[in-house]
Amino acid sequence: MGNGSALRKAGIAVGALLILVWCLLPVAWIISLSFKSQESITNGSPGFFPADGGFAGWDNYVAAWENDQFRRAIFNSIGISLIATLLSVIVATLAAYAIARLEFKGKKLVLTTALAIAMFPVVSLVGPLFDLWRAIGLYDTWPGLIIPYMSFTLPLAIWTLSAFFREIPWEMEQAAQVDGATSWQAFRKVIVPLAAPGVFTAAILTFFFAWNDFVFGISLTSTEAARPIPASLSFFVGADPFNRPASLLAAGAVIATIPIIVIVLVFQRKIVAGLTSGAVKG
Amino acid sequence: MAGIQMKNIVKKYGDGFPAVNDVSIDIADGEFVILVGPSGCGKSTLLRMIVGLEDITSGDMVIGEKRVNDLAPRDRNLAMVFQNYALYPHLTVYENIAFPLRLAGASDADVDAKVREASATLELDEHLDRKPGNLSGGQRQRVAMGRAIVRDADAFLFDEPLSNLDAKLRGQMRTEIARLQKKLGITTVYVTHDQTEAMTLGDRVAVLKRGVLQQLASPRELYENPGNLFVAGFIGSPPMNFLPAEVDGTKVQLPFGTVEIPADRAEKVAGRGLLIAGIRPGAFEDASLVDEAKAPTGSTFRAKVEVVEWLGNETYAYLPFEAPPEVQKQLEQLEKDLDGDQLRTQLVISLDGASRVREGDEAEIWVDTSQMHLFDPATGENLTVDRTRAGRIPELDGPATRTTA
Structure with missing residues (x-):
């Protein structure tokens, strides 16, 4: 006991620390960069902490936030990502429920097609979409981004959710129906709450995809009408195009990360494993 | 409350196999009838046809005065206790019991009164705020029963409700179910493969074998006057x-x-x-x-x-x-x-x-x-069967050509 378990605990702690450092170092560096002043970066300031006189305080953040284009991009990103997530999750929930519960012809086809879409290289679609969107007037609009985001996240959401639905015993719906529920009521009041961890998992995955996307964001937009934050950051050039404002960019990146962290924290509380325990004798 | 009449009920699955074959059972209002038989005899299928979870291939299912073959489960006004309880894990015990009432659109005061009454009957008062996941097997069983008794259903249907409990609890719950049924006087159909439950609970017992009704009689009649080798061998232990x-x-x-x-x-x-x-x-x-x-x-x-x-x-x-x-x-x-x-x-x-x-x-x-x-x-x-004290033996009543299997 004593020695062995203490050693193991120490080992786990060291391992965890290594992984944490590995994962968080770039984030920490961006944060450190965002607090350095532009001049000190131009002059060279390799340390983690700002060199003497190189500390910019919140200046970079204020500057980034006061940029109209940046605020507009944040707003675009939040709006587009949330709408895409919401629609994708609703459609995926209904589709996955049908796939999990109904026997119908072409079920295999639907699932394989979904998987094929998920594996399709995104970049190859950008050209055709660009042409098509310009032709039908979706270029540089919110729907123009929401639609591709949805179609690329739906497959994964459907697969995740149908796995969750399959785990829910049939008796749950049957009990609800005997208790007087319509199929829709049984679905809404019993099945969806039980599949909530799955729904939120799918939501997080979809939101990540939409929030992080750069290829569509830069190719299918031309103004701040719809340009999302990753694309917008690449336009953050400042006054001198040959001398990019690295600290300002870093501050913008940090700000762009905040919504993701908030969303994950909110959703994570909903992803409680073992929510279905106690439904049936197991 | 109502009686249940099954007339020549047949259930065939896609491959044409008759899971339930020409079963007729007349259940009087307030009667406690047991469906019993070895696994695969069609007893659960028959129960699920009564409640509406399985389609009826042919025959008539009449509850009260109404033919219910084409009614959805929610329109049949029956309460069912599932083998694995099927409690709603995201709801508290209180809300689990209240679920049928809420669906029926009952007022909060009404719901509260009925849930309290049911929980008092089943001694669940102290557990009302807990989630099913934190309850023991016997407690979950009682919640499932609470959900059934809280509404004024025409009949109770039980699908092997005690098979997941340990032996001691099973004995207690068996007595509990018998007491509750006597108290409420409600028509009850109970599926089991346990012959102790079959013998002790039922007013009458229907013995099924491969989808065919073998004998429908009181437990004593079954024990003393079995209609055929199968019933004789199935009832009684050893x-x-x-x-x-x-x-x-x-x-x-x-x-x-x-x-x-x-x-x-x-x-x-x-x-x-x-x-x-x-x-x-x-x-x-x-x-x-x-x-x-x-x-x-x-x-x-x-x-x-x-x-x-x-x-x-x-x-x-x-x-x-x-x-x-x-x-x-x-x-x-x-x-x-x-x-x-x-x-x-x-x-x-x-x-x-x-x-x-x-x-x-x-x-x-x-x-x-x-x-x-x-x-x-x-x-x-x-x-050597004494036909006057053997209940109903369809095989002997029907045409002589009917085969056992």
Whole structure:
């Protein structure tokens, strides 16, 4: 006991620390960069902490936030990502429920097609979409981004959710129906709450995809009408195009990360494993 | 509240296999009927057809005065307790019980009054705020029952509700269900494969085999007057003994010797040749312990005892015997139907706990032949059945061409 378990605990702690450092170092560096002043970066300031006189305080953040284009991009990103997530999750929930519960012809086809879409290289679609969107007037609009985001996240959401639905015993719906529920009521009041961890998992995955996307964001937009934050950051050039404002960019990146962290924290509380325990004798 | 009439109910699955075949059962208002049989006999399917979770291929399902074949489960006003309880894990016990009322759109005050009443009946008051996941098996079972009794359903349906509980709790819950049913006086259909539940709970018991109703009778009638080999072998524990028997007048030749049977029984089987005799373990006794007064109603024989199990109040003794091939074949088929796999033909007898019979002894055994039944080895039909006290045996009522399987 004593020695062995203490050693193991120490080992786990060291391992965890290594992984944490590995994962968080770039984030920490961006944060450190965002607090350095532009001049000190131009002059060279390799340390983690700002060199003497190189500390910019919140200046970079204020500057980034006061940029109209940046605020507009944040707003675009939040709006587009949330709408895409919401629609994708609703459609995926209904589709996955049908796939999990109904026997119908072409079920295999639907699932394989979904998987094929998920594996399709995104970049190859950008050209055709660009042409098509310009032709039908979706270029540089919110729907123009929401639609591709949805179609690329739906497959994964459907697969995740149908796995969750399959785990829910049939008796749950049957009990609800005997208790007087319509199929829709049984679905809404019993099945969806039980599949909530799955729904939120799918939501997080979809939101990540939409929030992080750069290829569509830069190719299918031309103004701040719809340009999302990753694309917008690449336009953050400042006054001198040959001398990019690295600290300002870093501050913008940090700000762009905040919504993701908030969303994950909110959703994570909903992803409680073992929510279905106690439904049936197991 | 309402009675339930099943008229020639048939359930065929896609491959044409009849899971339930031409079953007719008439359940009176307030009656407690048990559906019993080995696994795969169609008892659960029949129950699910009553509640509407399975389509009915043909036949009529009438609840009260209304034919319900085409009604959705929610329009049938029945309450069901599932084998695995099917509680809603995201809702508290209170909301679980209230669920049917909320769907019906009851007012909050109404819901509260009814839920409190149900929880008081089932002693769930202190658990109302907990989630099902934190409850024990017995408590979950009671919540499932609470969800059933809270609404004024026309009938209760139970699908093997106690099979997930341990033995002690099962006994308690069995009594609880019986008490509740008597108190509420509501029509109840109860599916089980446990014959203790079947015998103790039901006003009447329907025995099913491969989708066909074998006999519908009170527990006592089933025990004393089984309609055929299958019912005889299924009801009773330890099961009835089946022995090859040759009848000659009132004398019956058994593997252990010749015994006398009452004249009225002998008459029914005269001239039938080789038969199967069915004798319950309890009909035997250690000859030295039989009352003088009782002794003449039976016969005695001597046989070697292979194994003895002493249980205190009684003793089980095992006596092996050889059966002729035609009987052997029928008995093997019977074992298959009963989900068992008896390896050897042996007689199981229950003796008084005071018996001093030991393993390897050549014991003198007395048998009460007035309780002996004789079965046709080819069809399994009970030739000595007392039709006035055997409830309904569809096989004997219907056309003679109908086969058992």
